[in-house]
Amino acid sequence: MGESRKTDPAKVEAQRLRQIDAAAAMAEYHAAKAADLENMAQLRALRLAKEAAERKVKPAASKAKPANKRR
Numbered sequence: 001m002g003e004s005r006k007t008d009p010a011k012v013e014a015q016r017l018r019q020i021d022a023a024a025a026m027a028e029y030h031a032a033k034a035a036d037l038e039n040m041a042q043l044r045a046l047r048l049a050k051e052a053a054e055r056k057v058k059p060a061a062s063k064a065k066p067a068n069k070r071r
Helices: 009-063
Strands: none
Touching: none
16 A cells, blocks of 8 residues: 555656647637637628718618609
8 A cells, every 4th residue: 555656657748748739729729719709800890891881872872763653
């Protein structure tokens, strides 16, 4: 019972490398997610600007329509 556990240096090194790889993978995941969010924000801003420009153009065009004649 008083025996000390022997650890395999190869296993310790493999675990250390897995931890480093996991940290790098999480950093890559978070960077990709941040890039996606930034891209979505830019696309949303472009869409809103386009919609606002279309709203400004439509009322001017609708005034040029002739009145609907009913009999």
